[in-house]
Amino acid sequence: xxxxxxxxxxxxxxxxxxxxxxxxxxxxxxxxxxxxxxxxxxxxxxxxxxxxxxxxxxxxxxxxxxxxxxxxxxxxxxxxxxxxxxxxxxxxxxxxxxxxxxxxxxxxxxxxxxxxxxxxxxxxxxxxxxxxxxxxxxxxxxxxxxxxxxxxxxxxxxxxxxxxxxxxxxxxxxxxxxxxxxxxxxxxxxxxxxxxxxxxxxxxxxxxxxxxxxxxxxxxxxxxxxxxxxxxxxxxxxxxxxxxxxxxxxxxxxxxxxxxxxxxxxxxxxxxxxxxxxxxxxxxxxxxxxx
Amino acid sequence: xxxxxxxxxxxxxxxxxxxxxxxxxxxxxxxxxxxxxxxxxxxxxxxxxxxxxxxxxxxxxxxxxxxxxxxxxxxxxxxxxxxxxxxxxxxxxxxxxxxxxxxxxxxxxxxxxxxxxxxxxxxxxxxxxxxxxxxxxxxxxxxxxxxxxxxxxxxxxxxxxxxxxxxxxxxxxxxxxxxxxxxxxxxxxxxxxxxxxxxxxxxxxxxxxxxxxxxxxxxxxxxxxxxxxxxxxxxxxxxxxxxxxxxxxxxxxxxxxxxxxxxxxxxxxxxxxxxxxxxxxxxxxxxxxxxxxxxxxxxxxxxxxxxxxxxxxxxxxxxxxxxxxxxxxxxxxxxxxxxxxxxxxxxxxxxxxxxxxxxxxxxxxxxxxxxxxxxxxxxxxxxxxxxxxxxxxxxxxxxxxxxxxxxxxxxxxxxxxxxxxxxxxxxxxxx
Numbered sequence: 001x002x003x004x005x006x007x008x009x010x011x012x013x014x015x016x017x018x019x020x021x022x023x024x025x026x027x028x029x030x031x032x033x034x035x036x037x038x039x040x041x042x043x044x045x046x047x048x049x050x051x052x053x054x055x056x057x058x059x060x061x062x063x064x065x066x067x068x069x070x071x072x073x074x075x076x077x078x079x080x081x082x083x084x085x086x087x088x089x090x091x092x093x094x095x096x097x098x099x100x101x102x103x104x105x106x107x108x109x110x111x112x113x114x115x116x117x118x119x120x121x122x123x124x125x126x127x128x129x130x131x132x133x134x135x136x137x138x139x140x141x142x143x144x145x146x147x148x149x150x151x152x153x154x155x156x157x158x159x160x161x162x163x164x165x166x167x168x169x170x171x172x173x174x175x176x177x178x179x180x181x182x183x184x185x186x187x188x189x190x191x192x193x194x195x196x197x198x199x200x201x202x203x204x205x206x207x208x209x210x211x212x213x214x215x216x217x218x219x220x221x222x223x224x225x226x227x228x229x230x231x232x233x234x235x236x237x238x239x240x241x242x243x244x245x246x247x248x249x250x251x252x253x254x255x256x257x258x259x260x261x262x263x264x265x266x267x268x269x270x271x272x273x274x275x276x277x278x279x280x281x282x283x284x285x286x287x288x289x290x291x
Numbered sequence: 292x293x294x295x296x297x298x299x300x301x302x303x304x305x306x307x308x309x310x311x312x313x314x315x316x317x318x319x320x321x322x323x324x325x326x327x328x329x330x331x332x333x334x335x336x337x338x339x340x341x342x343x344x345x346x347x348x349x350x351x352x353x354x355x356x357x358x359x360x361x362x363x364x365x366x367x368x369x370x371x372x373x374x375x376x377x378x379x380x381x382x383x384x385x386x387x388x389x390x391x392x393x394x395x396x397x398x399x400x401x402x403x404x405x406x407x408x409x410x411x412x413x414x415x416x417x418x419x420x421x422x423x424x425x426x427x428x429x430x431x432x433x434x435x436x437x438x439x440x441x442x443x444x445x446x447x448x449x450x451x452x453x454x455x456x457x458x459x460x461x462x463x464x465x466x467x468x469x470x471x472x473x474x475x476x477x478x479x480x481x482x483x484x485x486x487x488x489x490x491x492x493x494x495x496x497x498x499x500x501x502x503x504x505x506x507x508x509x510x511x512x513x514x515x516x517x518x519x520x521x522x523x524x525x526x527x528x529x530x531x532x533x534x535x536x537x538x539x540x541x542x543x544x545x546x547x548x549x550x551x552x553x554x555x556x557x558x559x560x561x562x563x564x565x566x567x568x569x570x571x572x573x574x575x576x577x578x579x580x581x582x583x584x585x586x587x588x589x590x591x592x593x594x595x596x597x598x599x600x601x602x603x604x605x606x607x608x609x610x611x612x613x614x615x616x617x618x619x620x621x622x623x624x625x626x627x628x629x630x631x632x633x634x635x636x637x638x639x640x641x642x643x644x645x646x647x648x649x650x651x652x653x654x655x656x657x658x659x660x661x662x663x664x665x666x667x668x669x670x671x672x673x674x675x676x677x678x679x680x681x682x683x684x685x686x687x688x689x690x691x692x693x694x695x696x697x698x699x700x701x702x703x704x705x706x707x708x709x710x711x712x713x714x715x716x717x718x719x720x721x722x
Binding site: 036091100221275 | 336390411556
């Protein structure tokens with residue numbers, strides 16, 4: 001492979017890693033009607049990331065990553081407190097908490113001005129193309145390696161806890177009766193979302209992570225009723241968006257993560273269109289009349 | 292660092308630059324807060340967030356087509372794409388199985404991603420005039436120009452004017468859309484108008500606080516104001532006042548510290564108002580509710596002690612006998628400290644008297660004890676007569692109700708039961 005192809009490979013792979021982690025977690029978020037919590041967390045980790053930068057100078061160390069991820073968890077806790085303790089309606093509780101944390105984050109980032117590694121724009125959309133300038137570890141760029149480790153963690157936790165996640169998602173009351181702690185599984189899921197948001201930050205920024213948490217799962221949800229297939233489809237959708245986004249961005253010489261999001265949007269519209277047409281073309285099955 | 296003198300100098304608005312920033316942010320803040328009240332009450336807070344993210348591609352496209360970054364050119368583009376996002380959310384909700392939250396997240400992120408794609412595309416074309424575009428991402432209140440003030444002023448007046456004109460209709464729409472429909476209001480068109488005004492507020496506000504924080508300008512003032520009042524008129528004014536003060540203070544911070552962004556500081560101050568309201572607002576705030584809870588718990592504790600003494604007197608057939616604290620403890624397991632404290636407070640309220648032989652009910656205490664026993668027994672009787680519960684199942688419920696039943700309810704109960712003399716356990720119902 002020549003360098004250009006190799007670069008393309010690393011970029012697409014890195015994007016795909018973000019998309020697959022986000023897609024898998026997104027399925028559970030979607031089914032639990034928590035898609036917007038993903039949105040809130042992804043905004044709210046910003047102060048965590050800024051402080052991690054302030055202390056360690058980069059995000060490529062495990063303590064910094066974990067520290068930043070804790071802020072995401074704090075955000076879910078704060079939303080629940082504002083909602084249940086203070087009695088603010090759910091959507092507003094979320095809006096107040098995450099905008100506040102994001103504002104604090106932006107202020108911290110501004111006070112770090114001059115720190116070349118973290119500026120306001122990368123907060124919003126990151127830059128996948130910079131992956132190839134990373135140092136390498138195990139023969140791959142550092143960001144890619146971190147994202148790979150994160151994806152493995154996500155797969156292992158979702159795999160080991162499959163039964164618990166499944167039950168607490170679809171039938172929380174039954175799960176509780178069987179002795180599963182719905183709160184514990186909720187926070188495990190939120191920890192994974194938080195961690196994924198933080199590790200994806202440098203590649204796709206804090207906002208576009210939302211696209212990967214919501215869009216692949218939404219597309220997969222339109223296509224199937226079965227969770228394993230939904231997870232698989234979400235992953236495939238994510239991978240194809242990564243590849244498609246790379247080429248779109250290359251054609252326009254623009255931001256890759258943004259292009260991936262646009263591809264996800266196009267995929268969604270395509271699936272909706274096919275479903276609509278499919279519904280119209282399906283022969284009407286006569287309804288058996290009651291006897 | 293922060294001196295009063297500087298604050299006064301700032302508030303005197305003698306520097307034109309300060310004037311632009313303060314007027315601009317205050318106008319935007321008030322307009323968003325006013326319209327945000329209805330977004331908040333209709334539980335559509337996060338739709339505002341989606342609209343805010345979704346205006347980015349419109350701004351970029353308008354720039355690409357027109358090649359200028361004056362607000363007059365960019366606003367229509369922003370308005371159109373914000374609108375399109377709103378329609379997309381509704382369309383997805385109606386035409387797919389996706390839940391509203393997923394639809395909002397999807398539209399928000401895809402529109403924003405498209406905006407980022409276009410923005411970076413514009414940036415690499417190297418057009419010199421594009422540098423201002425990214426101000427829309429984070430807002431750049433410091434860059435407000437006199438020309439922008441006109442835009443803010445006109446849209447602000449338009450927004451507030453229309454809200455004032457349709458205040459009654461919007462209120463009805465927010466609280467009871469079904470009723471609004473039933474009385475013949477054009478609900479669909481009013482919703483359309485309200486959504487359009489929201490988009491308009493978002494589009495103008497983005498310049499000062501940026502796409503992400505715009506949602507806060509809509510939601511947070513309303514949420515904070517809600518803690519202080521139940522009246523929508525007062526809520527609108529209070530929300531607007533919070534937004535205005537936060538805008539001034541936020542501008543002041545970034546005036547003091549030039550590298551500090553204005554928008555995020557406005558939001559931090561605004562959130563501060565909201566958090567303060569959550570904790571300290573009378574009535575709805577956290578402290579007030581804790582206080583109410585504690586007061587009620589204490590009232591129950593006192594009433595239980597009084598009842599225990601009354602019961603003991605009843606079984607002895609002598610309400611004049613003194614009763615020691617240990618004997619009260621024997622009637623019901625009180626915590627010793629709480630028992631001592633409530634004996635003391637009951638004594639101070641004149642419900643108990645104390646002499647060397649112990650505590651006994653005063654005249655008023657006797658009446659109060661009898662009242663509690665009466666309510667308890669009436670309720671037990673009511674449950675057995677009307678709900679046909681077994682007499683051994685009604686005590687616990689009555690134990691809770693005796694603290695809650697008002698004199699009016701008591702009278703109704705008595706009348707409904709035909710002024711009974713005996714309860715289901717064949718005890719006297721005291722008069």
